[in-house]
Amino acid sequence: MTARRAVVVSGSGRYADPWHPFGETSAALAEIARELGWEAEVRPSEPASLLDLGGVDVVVVNSGGGDPDAPPAPDAAWAQAHAALGRFVSAGGGLLGVHTAANTFSDWPAWPSVLGGRWVRGESWHPERSLATFEAVPGTANHPLLAGIDPPVGLPALTDTPCITCFDERYSRLTLAAASEPVLRHELGEAYETCAWTLGRVVYDGLGHDARSYESAARRRFVANALQFVAAR
Structure with missing residues (x-):
């Protein structure tokens, strides 16, 4: 049987930024794919x-998202690349968007509808990085993305609720x-915020700022599940 193939498009050039170490997180994503027995290649974000x-x-x-003070301008080569990715997804190819994927491709108007959501500049935000718990949205405990992810021990309020701590x-x-169908959420200011969802077989995973995120076994399991989920077409 031919091994699955994954391509990790890693932030560089117009889709890099000063805050995210895309090299190390892309390497972690490729490593998880290889642990599944897949072939995995990291490519720069170039057309x-x-x-x-x-x-x-x-x-x-x-x-x-690139330089927030100088958003990417329309570019013919990138327009062709965006269209190619759109055709890939429409034809049944799997798509997993990770963390800043919600804020990338701002020069592609269709990207939020392909991914199933977006980061809105001036409205979306995040607290400082910390050890945090991300819990299953009610009704999703048996979702394939959460397979093998256990509820926390010693927290009765989260009994039967798969959680990722990282x-x-x-x-x-x-x-x-x-x-879009929410799968993971976190609690902030006595309100719940969705941070992962599916749109058909597309998955957005809002976690993964840096390599420390991938030190969590549950986090890595979620990524592995997401890869298998979007590939099962």
Whole structure:
């Protein structure tokens, strides 16, 4: 049986930023794919990386929003690359967007509808990084994305609720498409904030700021589950 193939599109150039170590998080994502027995390749966020997706099962977008004071301007080469990724997803290719994927491709108007949501500049935000708990949205405890992820011990309020504990950012006030289905949330200021969702077989995973996030076994399991989920077409 031919191994699955994943391409991790790692933030660089116009889709890099000063805050996220895309090299180390993209390496962690590729490592998780390889642990599943997949072939995994990390590519820079350049047009050529999305124009050659022949034989690829899953594209993992781990890219950022670029310089917030100088958003990416329309570019013909990138327009072709965006269109190629859109066709890949429409044809049944798997898509996993990680962390800053909600804030990337701001020059592609269709990206929020492809991903199922977006980071809205001036509205979305996050507290300082910390050890945080991300819990299953009610009704999703048996979702394939949460397989093998256990409820915390000693917290009766979260009995039967799969949770991920890791050192990470808690993205908040993200805007979801109407058809997106929340899977993970965190509690902030006595309100719940969605930080992971599905849209059909597309998955957005709002965790993964830096390598410390991937030190959590539950976090890594969530990524592995997400890869298998989007590939199961």
